Amino acid sequence: MKFRPSLHPAEEVITMTRPHLTALLGAAMGAFLAAAAASFAATIFPLSTFFGVLGYALALWCGWFAVSRLVWWAGTSVALTTQRLVVQQGLLHHRSEEVPLAWIQGVDAAHAALRTGGSAHLSVFHPGGTLVLRQVPAGHQFSMEIRRAQQELLGRAPTGFDRRY
Structure with missing residues (x-):
C-alpha cells in the first residue's frame, strides 16, 4: 500500500489500512x-x-x-498522519479526500453487519460534512488512533480513557 499524496513538512504517517478482507x-x-x-x-x-x-x-x-x-478493495486505502486523515480511492483514476485533524469534531464507530474480524464503519464528523469509512479493520482501535493523533496535534495530553481499546 503506497501513500500517494505528498506529506507536508514535519508530517508523518501514523497508520495506513484498507477495507477489511470481509469486504x-x-x-x-x-x-x-x-x-x-x-x-x-x-x-x-x-x-x-x-x-x-x-x-x-x-x-x-x-x-x-x-x-x-x-x-x-485494492484501490481503497485510509491513512492517518500527524496532521490529517486521508482516504485514497482508485487504481487508475486516483481520488483523494483529506480532512485536517483539527477540523474533526467527532468519530463514531458502528460495527459492520457481519461483525467479523472486528471491522467497523467509521463516521468522521467535520465542518464540511461526514466522511464515512466502510469496513475498517479494528475500527474501534482506529477511531481511538484518530482521537489520540488529534489530541496530540492540538496539544492536549491524551486521557487514560483514550489509551484503552
Whole structure:
C-alpha cells in the first residue's frame, strides 16, 4: 500500500489500512455465481439457446460484479498522519479526500453487519460534512488512533480513557 499524496513538512504517517478482507465476500460470491452460471449455460446451451444466452449474460454480470468489488478493495486505502486523515480511492483514476485533524469534531464507530474480524464503519464528523469509512479493520482501535493523533496535534495530553481499546 503506497501513500500517494505528498506529506507536508514535519508530517508523518501514523497508520495506513484498507477495507477489511470481509469486504471481499461479495467478490467471492460473485465469482462463485459467475462460475455456476457459466457452467449452467454451457450445459443448457445445446438444448435451449435462450436459457444458454441468459446463463452467459448472468455469468458476465456476476463476473463484472466480482471484479468491481475486488478493484474497489485494492484501490481503497485510509491513512492517518500527524496532521490529517486521508482516504485514497482508485487504481487508475486516483481520488483523494483529506480532512485536517483539527477540523474533526467527532468519530463514531458502528460495527459492520457481519461483525467479523472486528471491522467497523467509521463516521468522521467535520465542518464540511461526514466522511464515512466502510469496513475498517479494528475500527474501534482506529477511531481511538484518530482521537489520540488529534489530541496530540492540538496539544492536549491524551486521557487514560483514550489509551484503552
